[in-house]
Amino acid sequence: MKMEISDNRIISIFVPESELTERGYDQNNHEATLSLLNHLIDEALLFAESTQDFPAMDMPSRTEVAFIPSQGMYITITLLENQEETTDGEQTVILEQEDSLFVFPDFEDLTRCAAKMPERLRKSGKLYVYNATYVVILSKSDFSMEDDYQLVASIVAEYATRQVDTTSVVVNTYGKVLFEKEAFLEIARLFPC
Structure with a gap:
């Protein structure tokens, strides 16, 4: 997993397809995919908070996910300034096909x-x-x-x-x-x- 932190506000994560396979990723099992995704996000937030003084756990955030076949999964976590920036009922959707x-x-x-x-x-x-x-x-x-x-x-x-x-x-x-x-x-x- 590669991770980049910018502006002390945005975490960009890339997980190659080979690592996703090792972690048990199965595009046909939506429940398992969400569980893996939550685990990856928690892992990234804990790492960022412990090594970069990144206030991830105390602030609302928006997460965007894209899976590109033969490449891997791209995850972007953006910390929001306040609760008003979030959209009520906003969901993360993983789009895999064209x-x-x-x-x-x-x-x-x-x-x-x-x-x-x-x-x-x-x-x-x-x-x-x-x-x-x-x-x-x-x-x-x-x-x-x-x-x-x-x-x-x-x-x-x-x-x-x-x-x-x-x-x-x-x-x-x-x-x-x-x-x-x-x-x-x-x-x-x-x-x-």
Whole structure:
């Protein structure tokens, strides 16, 4: 595990895929992945606090995680100045594939999600009806920056459930397309909250 501390506020961690495998990482076991992730974050915070006088345990923080196949896991922990900087109900979402699927049980959740999303990030998402639910497919290729992709996924995760049992190929084949592209932009335009 490689770790870098900058501005006494941000910890950047990289865990190569070989080390993740040694630690028991299994991308198909979400519960085990979260447990490993929590362990890695605790390990980094304790190390930073004991060696760098890093006040990690006393302050709120935001954690962002990205797994890149054949490379490893990138984790960024940012200490926040105060509680107001945190977003209520914010979740960490681990995105591993080029496409990530999110299931919305209700269209109203989609409209609220689109309304909450920053306007510059709404030009993303494909929307389908599949198995009596609404499925949004987020593609990394829709974003010029990895951070934007992670931010959109975190917002979407507040309103939807990450779908790991179904692939985008299945949804493309058997689902009905509602918006081929820029789904959040179209939803916000057509159904303003």
